[in-house]
Amino acid sequence: MMSGKMKALIKAAGEPGAVCDLVPIPEIGQREVLIKVKAASICGTDVHIYNWDEWAKNRVKPPYVFGHEFSGEVAAVGENVSSVKEGDFVSAETHFVCGKCIPCLTGKQHVCSNTMILGVDTEGCFAEYVKVPESNIWKNPPGMPEDLASIQEPLGNAVHTVLSGIAAGSKTAIVGCGPIGLMAVAVAKTAGASQVIAIDKNEYRLELAVKMGATATISIEKEDTLKNVSALTNGEGADLVCEMSGHPTAICQSLKMAANGGRVHILSLPEHPVCIDMTNDIVFKGLTVQGITGRKMFETWRQVSDLLHSGAIQIKPVITHHFSLEEYEKGFELMREGQCGKVILIP
Incomplete structure (x- = not known):
């Protein structure tokens, strides 16, 4: 087994940075x-931890190494590991599940009652080395670029969000164009959505959304979101709305812009309870509202890997910056400012 020291990005104390x-x-x-x-790629969750916001204060326990999205090469295996070997090129499912609760026993491991998350509840991957249970390893196809392989976990969120409901032929709205929202644009387009409407306030990311395949964009600070969605959909509303922003107003608008009988999939994590008009915006419209968490194990991973390896989905434009691990401050500042897509750190 290996010993010694390694470079790592540490959440050292209960304070920003x-x-x-x-x-x-x-x-x-x-x-x-x-x-x-x-x-290793920077996730919005990592930014919460870096900023030391209320969620982070109530969840993580410094000091520890954070980060959870990565690709790498197997350096060593435990004596009872049989499915991977040294030298294999891998990524990892970041939700560590118990395998014993009712959701796990009934094929719903992604909603395990006892989930622990790599780099949140355990030591993470913003480091030269990371350890992962054998059961969480995903082997990558030979030749997959290392940066693309590192974003399969968040791409899995986007795939799970979009493909859990209607996509082919549907009018789809993506609300919130952070990195996962941008990936969702590409997933919806690849899945055959007739329209992909990207909605955000950030002009930089709306431009990226067009590169990812958006057929229309709406800037919430310059345009009336609901009127524009209505106009783009002939007054019907969007068949599928994917809420990726977590903003209370955006969540309420997501319900209102959905077509009668449509679907709203919510991946975002609002910091506080959100008040909605359930009677008029859900019940009378006959909406299906689905919460999305993680990735289906390992159905979503297979979809993601095959989409990337086959070239069926073009996701490269979402990766906008690469930095060394020591330049982490540049990466986190870009994420905080919203002037980037996916930021990759190289240990």
């Missing part, structure tokens, strides 16, 4: 895998 320092290389157990990280 992080520190790049040396920490011990993780020791692995009998059913664990040690991975040399080749690329």
